[in-house]
Amino acid sequence: xxxxxxxxxxxxxxxxxxxxxxxxxxxxxxxxxxxxxxxxxxxxxxxxxxxxxxxxxxxxxxxxxxxxxxxxxxxxxxxxxxxxxxxxxxxxxxxxxxxxxxxxxxxxxxxxxxxxxxxxxxxxxxxxxxxxxxxxxxxxxxxxxxxxxxxxxxxxxxxxxxxxxxxxxxxxxxxxxxxxxxxxxxxxxxxxxxxxxxxxxxxx
Amino acid sequence: xxxxxxxxxxxxxxxxxxxxxxxxxxxxxxxxxxxxxxxxxxxxxxxxxxxxxxxxxxxxxxxxxxxxxxxxxxxxxxxxxxxxxxxxxxxxxxxxxxxxxxxxxxxxxxxxxxxxxxxxxxxxxxxxxxxxxxxxxxxxxxxxxxxxxxxxxxxxxxxxxxxxxxxxxxxxxxxxxxxxxxxxxxxxxxxxxxxxxxxxxxxxxxxxxxxxxxxxxxxxxxxxxxxxxxxxxxxxxxxxxxxxxxxxxxxxxxxxxxxxxxxxxxxxxxxxxxxxxxxxxxxxxxxxxxxxxxxxxxxxxxxxxxxxxxxxxxxxxxxxxxxxxxxxxxxxxxxxxxxxxxxxxxxxxxxxxxxxxxxxxxxxxxxxxxxxxxxxxxxxxxxxxxxxxxxxxxxxxxxxxxxxxxxxxxxxxxxxxxxxxxxxxxxxxxxxxxxxxxxxxxxxxxxxxxx
Numbered sequence: 002x003x004x005x006x007x008x009x010x011x012x013x014x015x016x017x018x019x020x021x022x023x024x025x026x027x028x029x030x031x032x033x034x035x036x037x038x039x040x041x042x043x044x045x046x047x048x049x050x051x052x053x054x055x056x057x058x059x060x061x062x063x064x065x066x067x068x069x070x071x072x073x074x075x076x077x078x079x080x081x082x083x084x085x086x087x088x089x090x091x092x093x094x095x096x097x098x099x100x101x102x103x104x105x106x107x108x109x110x111x112x113x114x115x116x117x118x119x120x121x122x123x124x125x126x127x128x129x130x131x132x133x134x135x136x137x138x139x140x141x142x143x144x145x146x147x148x149x150x151x152x153x154x155x156x157x158x159x160x161x162x163x164x165x166x167x168x169x170x171x172x173x174x175x176x177x178x179x180x181x182x183x184x185x186x187x188x189x190x191x192x193x194x195x196x197x198x199x200x201x202x203x204x205x
Numbered sequence: 206x207x208x209x210x211x212x213x214x215x216x217x218x219x220x221x222x223x224x225x226x227x228x229x230x231x232x233x234x235x236x237x238x239x240x241x242x243x244x245x246x247x248x249x250x251x252x253x254x255x256x257x258x259x260x261x262x263x264x265x266x267x268x269x270x271x272x273x274x275x276x277x278x279x280x281x282x283x284x285x286x287x288x289x290x291x292x293x294x295x296x297x298x299x300x301x302x303x304x305x306x307x308x309x310x311x312x313x314x315x316x317x318x319x320x321x322x323x324x325x326x327x328x329x330x331x332x333x334x335x336x337x338x339x340x341x342x343x344x345x346x347x348x349x350x351x352x353x354x355x356x357x358x359x360x361x362x363x364x365x366x367x368x369x370x371x372x373x374x375x376x377x378x379x380x381x382x383x384x385x386x387x388x389x390x391x392x393x394x395x396x397x398x399x400x401x402x403x404x405x406x407x408x409x410x411x412x413x414x415x416x417x418x419x420x421x422x423x424x425x426x427x428x429x430x431x432x433x434x435x436x437x438x439x440x441x442x443x444x445x446x447x448x449x450x451x452x453x454x455x456x457x458x459x460x461x462x463x464x465x466x467x468x469x470x471x472x473x474x475x476x477x478x479x480x481x482x483x484x485x486x487x488x489x490x491x492x493x494x495x496x497x498x499x500x501x502x503x504x505x506x507x508x509x510x511x512x513x514x515x516x517x518x519x520x521x522x523x524x525x526x527x528x529x530x531x532x533x534x535x536x537x538x539x540x541x542x543x544x545x546x547x548x549x550x551x552x553x554x555x556x557x558x559x560x561x562x563x564x565x566x567x568x569x570x571x572x573x574x575x576x577x578x579x580x581x582x583x584x585x586x587x588x589x590x591x592x593x594x595x596x597x598x599x600x601x602x603x604x605x606x607x608x609x610x611x612x613x614x615x616x617x618x619x620x621x622x623x624x625x626x627x628x629x630x631x632x633x634x635x636x637x638x639x640x641x642x643x644x645x646x647x648x649x650x651x652x653x654x655x656x
Contacts, residue, residue, distance in 0.1 A: 041294075041297075086345065087345055087346075087349060088348070088352075089349065089352065090349060090352035090353045090355070090356050091349060091353075092346060092349050159352075161356045163356065163359075163360045163363075164360065164363050164364070165364065166300060166301075200297075200300050200301055201301050202300075202301065202302060203301065203302050203303075203304050203307075204301045204302070204303055204304065205303065205304055205305050
């Protein structure tokens with residue numbers, strides 16, 4: 002079949018080729034780590050940061066550290082991070098704000114942190130390995146671990162209410178410091194986040 | 206001259222339309238099914254991944270749904286969750302309908318629109334993900350999926366008010382599975398609510414619409430849960446409603462463990478095209494096409510599972526019962542909105558026909574008989590070739606899910622699955638992967654039967 006080479010045909014074919022080939026690579030734009038960008042409405046870095054800021058400020062302002070030091074001859078309290086249960090309807094990485102909180106409290110010099118359960122197991126394994134392979138002068142023996150005074154535990158809860166493209170998402174994060182000596186709760190921190198998520202019904 | 210000018214343009218338009226109106230090319234599915242019959246899910250998954258490009262952007266949800274399900278069958282739970290997470294996000298994004306695609310669907314056919322999944326498919330994604338997390342031992346994440354599906358089902362309920370002709374808005378089986386997950390995590394109240402909802406949906410919806418009654422284990426769990434919560438009035442109501450189950454000795458003894466065996470049975474219903482032609486007085490022929498679900502036959506009516514405690518030698522036997530008739534759900538779901546699909550098809554075909562007639566008339570008015578002939582031929586071909594039903598669906602779903610429950614002491618177990626036909630005759634046996642179970646632990650073990 003002979004296709005005539007007139008202008009309009011070529012133009013149309015060119016347009017088809019152009020449309021088919023206009024896939025682009027990813028576009029990257031760098032931004033400040035503290036900027037807030039909500040993309041999907043799900044839990045994101047901004048939520049994690051907000052929780053950390055609220056918890057750090059609240060935890061450092063409350064009198065539990067001073068109370069403990071007064072009762073224990075100015076000893077700096079040691080805290081271990083326990084479980085923070087995710088009871089929400091999203092897969093949330095709790096480590097992001099827990100690590101922020103840990104860092105801020107530790108750097109304040111008012112609190113010590115001992116390694117968590119998982120971390121301790123790894124360290125103990127290393128100590129066992131040391132017993133076989135390290136020199137006597139440098140190896141670390143068992144029974145020298147620092148016992149924690151408090152355990153940090155918590156929960157994340159969420160409620161989602163949605164109808165036809167509009168959803169209200171409510172998160173509540175609770176963190177508690179429980180005395181390992183007598184189970185007394187010494188501090189309870191709470192942060193609520195509420196978001197209205199709307200999805201357009203139509204787009205081009 | 207007119208013919209020379211029109212022909213290449215017509216060919217290009219034809220080509221563009223053909224590309225735009227295509228459903229995914231699934232010619233390799235029979236080969237994939239064959240591999241699945243032989244339980245070679247890894248090979249089936251590999252084959253599916255090789256054909257990713259067949260799906261294109263508009264059908265990528267379908268690609269990820271099948272990829273996730275194949276990985277689930279293969280026991281590759283982390284990979285399965287990756288695929289299902291992608292499918293779920295795409296489905297959410299597709300809540301926003303594309304006006305351009307919708308317009309194209311009026312000009313060409315419904316295949317021009319991106320496939321965004323049925324409501325029941327969307328809920329099943331979270332159920333499979335929950336089971337994947339259970340398989341990975343990540344119970345907290347499994348519960349996240351339980352809450353997600355809870356929220357989804359609640360949204361469906363609000364979306365379709367009571368009294369509106371039946372649509373899928375609740376899922377008795379998923380509620381039951383969620384109850385088990387909540388119970389495992391010690392969330393007794395949530396577990397009770399899930400079991401109660403499950404029983405209600407079986408009674409009010411499933412029995413009438415799909416002929417599926419609440420399996421006895423649902424009632425047993427509801428009774429156990431009401432007892433553990435101390436809900437005496439609810440307990441009384443359940444006992445009155447199900448006296449036979451209530452009279453029986455409860456299966457839960459001391460610190461026994463529980464095993465739930467989920468049989469994904471048969472091949473799910475297939476969406477096929479139905480069409481008819483209407484000859485018009487002016488010799489145009491109009492084609493009307495619409496989709497319909499066709500159930501596929503399968504021989505396994507149920508399974509008997511024999512479990513042997515390798516330490517004590519004690520044998521335990523349990524049988525599967527029908528808990529979810531996915532083919533019937535798919536069929537009824539489509540049936541309830543077929544009126545809208547057909548009305549749209551009628552509007553589309555009529556519009557194409559009127560457009561063709563008008564263009565042909567104009568050419569004749571201009572005295573160009575050749576062009577009029579081309580217009581008639583092109584439009585007629587276009588109307589026949591592109592008036593296709595949208596037969597896209599989650600192809601690898603099983604026809605039904607059957608469940609068996611065994612309350613057994615803690616220990617190490619080996620098992621054999623015996624496949625049975627509807628007369629109780631054996632169709633063959635299959636070993637069950639050996640497992641260990643602790644006191645008070647719950648295990649959910651899925652397997653696939655396609656015979």
